[in-house]
Amino acid sequence: MAELKQEKTFWEKLVQIDRRFIYLIIALAMTLPFFFQMGLPIPATKEVKDIYDLIETFKPNDVVILSADFDPSVSPELLPMFDAMFRHCLKAGVKVIAMSLYIQGPGLIEPVINQAAKDYNKVNGIDYAFLGWQYGYNLVVINMMENLKQTFPVDYYGERTEDLPILGNVNNYADYDLITSMNGSSTYMTWLLYAHEPYNVPMACGVTAVSAADVYPYIQSGQFIGMLGGLKGAAEYETLISEKRMATMGMEAQNWAHIFIILFIIIGNIGFFIIGRKK
Amino acid sequence: MQLSTNIWVWLGVFFTLSVLSFLYKDNPFYKLAEHVTVGVSIGYAIVLWWNLTVYPRFIIPVFENGHFILIIPAILGLMMVLRIVPKWSWLSRYAICFTVGGGAGMGIPRSMQASVLRQLEATMLPLSLNSATGINNIVIFIGVLTVLIYFFFSKEHKGVFGGAAKIGIWFLMVGFGATFGYTVMARLSLFIGRVLFILQDFLGLNLAG
Amino acid sequence: MLWKKQIPLAITFITGLVFGIQYFVPHRTSENLFNAYVDWEIVIGIFGGILAYISFYRAHTMRIRKKAPAWQYSLVAIGISLLMIFFGFIQGTETGTFFSNMYFYVLVSIEGTMFSLLAFYISSAAYRAFRARSAQATALLIAAIIVMLGRIPLGEQLSFWKLIWSNAPSFTDIANWILNIPNMAAKRAMNLGIGLGIMMLSLKIVLGIERSYMGSGD
Numbered sequence: 001m002a003e004l005k006q007e008k009t010f011w012e013k014l015v016q017i018d019r020r021f022i023y024l025i026i027a028l029a030m031t032l033p034f035f036f037q038m039g040l041p042i043p044a045t046k047e048v049k050d051i052y053d054l055i056e057t058f059k060p061n062d063v064v065i066l067s068a069d070f071d072p073s074v075s076p077e078l079l080p081m082f083d084a085m086f087r088h089c090l091k092a093g094v095k096v097i098a099m100s101l102y103i104q105g106p107g108l109i110e111p112v113i114n115q116a117a118k119d120y121n122k123v124n125g126i127d128y129a130f131l132g133w134q135y136g137y138n139l140v141v142i143n144m145m146e147n148l149k150q151t152f153p154v155d156y157y158g159e160r161t162e163d164l165p166i167l168g169n170v171n172n173y174a175d176y177d178l179i180t181s182m183n184g185s186s187t188y189m190t191w192l193l194y195a196h197e198p199y200n201v202p203m204a205c206g207v208t209a210v211s212a213a214d215v216y217p218y219i220q221s222g223q224f225i226g227m228l229g230g231l232k233g234a235a236e237y238e239t240l241i242s243e244k245r246m247a248t249m250g251m252e253a254q255n256w257a258h259i260f261i262i263l264f265i266i267i268g269n270i271g272f273f274i275i276g277r278k279k
Numbered sequence: 280m281q282l283s284t285n286i287w288v289w290l291g292v293f294f295t296l297s298v299l300s301f302l303y304k305d306n307p308f309y310k311l312a313e314h315v316t317v318g319v320s321i322g323y324a325i326v327l328w329w330n331l332t333v334y335p336r337f338i339i340p341v342f343e344n345g346h347f348i349l350i351i352p353a354i355l356g357l358m359m360v361l362r363i364v365p366k367w368s369w370l371s372r373y374a375i376c377f378t379v380g381g382g383a384g385m386g387i388p389r390s391m392q393a394s395v396l397r398q399l400e401a402t403m404l405p406l407s408l409n410s411a412t413g414i415n416n417i418v419i420f421i422g423v424l425t426v427l428i429y430f431f432f433s434k435e436h437k438g439v440f441g442g443a444a445k446i447g448i449w450f451l452m453v454g455f456g457a458t459f460g461y462t463v464m465a466r467l468s469l470f471i472g473r474v475l476f477i478l479q480d481f482l483g484l485n486l487a488g
Numbered sequence: 489m490l491w492k493k494q495i496p497l498a499i500t501f502i503t504g505l506v507f508g509i510q511y512f513v514p515h516r517t518s519e520n521l522f523n524a525y526v527d528w529e530i531v532i533g534i535f536g537g538i539l540a541y542i543s544f545y546r547a548h549t550m551r552i553r554k555k556a557p558a559w560q561y562s563l564v565a566i567g568i569s570l571l572m573i574f575f576g577f578i579q580g581t582e583t584g585t586f587f588s589n590m591y592f593y594v595l596v597s598i599e600g601t602m603f604s605l606l607a608f609y610i611s612s613a614a615y616r617a618f619r620a621r622s623a624q625a626t627a628l629l630i631a632a633i634i635v636m637l638g639r640i641p642l643g644e645q646l647s648f649w650k651l652i653w654s655n656a657p658s659f660t661d662i663a664n665w666i667l668n669i670p671n672m673a674a675k676r677a678m679n680l681g682i683g684l685g686i687m688m689l690s691l692k693i694v695l696g697i698e699r700s701y702m703g704s705g706d
Contacts, residue, residue, distance in 0.1 A: 135534065
């Protein structure tokens with residue numbers, strides 16, 4: 001029996017459009033805005049500003065630990081956060097200790113640390129320390145709360161931590177004024193469980209946007225001082241330290257990509273209802 | 280615009296495009312990139328593992344500082360390595376049990392404190408209809424309570440209990456919506472990072488203005 | 489049976505009990521014991537690394553030896569890993585070395601791009617799958633759209649109603665409210681469940697009820 005070939009309606013054609021066409025549109029939406037920048041203001045949310053404000057109150061001998069607990073897969077979101085916070089700490093003149101609970105972390109942050117140190121004329125071992133990585137996730141956190149130099153006997157470059165001038169009086173939890181973990185999973189819970197709860201060390205976190213919505217209960221409870229959520233969080237921090245870097249630029253494309261995704265949802269749903277009503 | 284002369288940047292762009300080619304279909308360039316990732320990751324991990332952990336935390340303490348007690352966990356560790364020998368794989372259980380037992384024991388009080396008690400405490404907020412904060416606190420209290428009710432499956436979701444569970448679903452949907460919105464943002468940010476690499480590092484465009 | 493099962497289970501029970509109680513004993517001896525345990529664990533972990541690396545090289549050499557389909561890629565993986573090790577130990581790991589460049593330019597490019605593919609898949613899913621089929625699904629979509637608009641700088645500009653009523657909340661304000669109030673409440677309830685779940689699982693492990701981590705066999 002010959003099948004009656006029914007002509008597809010406009011909406012049917014639109015809903016069944018080739019996925020590669022969608023890929024092309026979204027790729028353009030994330031590329032073209034860099035050539036037509038709007039430079040819209042990026043005001044800081046409370047969660048971000050609270051971290052910034054706390055660091056601003058610190059004195060030169062106060063210690064900030066920045067833990068880059070992530071790997072390259074999420075670095076476009078988290079590396080700008082680390083960069084912005086590290087730069088802020090150097091600018092504020094506080095002692096900043098960079099480390100990672102992820103073995104893939106040090107390779108990511110080392111070039112960023114070097115560039116920031118160069119820009120601010122700071123010296124490794126004197127103005128900041130880069131401890132690299134140590135095996136053990138929660139074990140590292142527990143260990144460094146009691147004895148930092150035993151946990152990290154050498155820094156990333158193989159220098160004995162005992163010999164680093166910046167770590168002279170930095171020994172244990174009592175000496176840490178803020179710990180910020182940037183992570184792409186729920187590593188912030190490791191810090192919360194093993195550093196904040198037993199030792200009451202002030203904590204903040206930087207998370208990928210995927211995890212951001214899950215962190216709000218810990219901010220409201222006061223367990224975290226604040227949070228940098230996704231690229232937007234990093235862009236807000238860059239605004240606060242008055243430096244237009246990766247995240248701020250990224251927001252140009254983020255604007256339009258979001259608009260197109262919303263349009264996709266709306267068009268998809270209109271098509272779905274029109275086709276559904278016809279049937 | 281000034282095209283990069285750094286061979287590493289070119290290599291980075293080559294692999295970026297190799298992976299992106301997967302959008303069209305699976306191909307040898309993508310497979311090559313996959314295996315290069317594995318190779319680089321393992322090589323990188325071995326060097327850092329040796330430099331930052333094995334040497335300073337085992338070799339030096341035992342062989343230079345005479346901290347011989349660490350030989351005992353080393354034996355436990357060797358027993359764990361025996362997992363690859365089927366006949367002796369049961370010996371690995373000693374190290375695994377030592378690790379898992381300690382981890383579980385440590386986790387109980389800390390989880391109770393951080394995820395349960397502190398969270399419950401933060402939900403006990405002053406409720407009032409006279410201020411925005413008071414109303415928000417009511418919403419938070421109702422939200423936490425009704426979602427907890429929704430997840431309580433030991434009692435049938437009927438009557439008042441069922442009604443409360445239904446309110447809980449609405450809170451969950453809004454929560455999932457927020458997560459979804461943020462997830463879209465995250466996925467797009469990852470590609471934007473790669474675009475910035477190509478435009479800035481490879482093509483040498485000055486986007487900062 | 490005693491050596492293969494009961495003694496390992498007893499080790500789990502004793503270490504679990506000791507380090508569960510240790511949290512409540514703020515005495516120097518208890519803390520020293522805890523620190524010694526952490527030291528031991530790190531040494532055990534070092535050998536865990538050996539196990540992982542042996543597994544990697546064994547799996548790939550087997551593929552090469554058996555000439556499995558696309559075995560040449562295993563050769564690439566092994567070759568590159570050996571190059572990384574060679575240069576890592578000879579040249580060091582600082583910025584500018586072969587080791588650092590391979591990591592920062594090659595690995596970051598590949599892994600970063602692999603995950604960035606999700607941007608395309610989520611766009612396609614947004615177009616084809618996210619449907620407002622019910623009132624609750626509509627609530628999910630509306631919350632998602634508001635958060636998407638509230639988290640971009642353009643969101644403030646798109647809050648057109650502020651032209652008429654300047655004190656009205658913008659997309660950013662509404663997104664912040666959603667995230668801080670209803671979202672927070674839902675996530676808190678879920679976290680409470682997760683927290684209790686972790687505790688229960690830990691307790692079952694310590695008491696020997698949950699044994700799957702020991703692997704199969706006698």
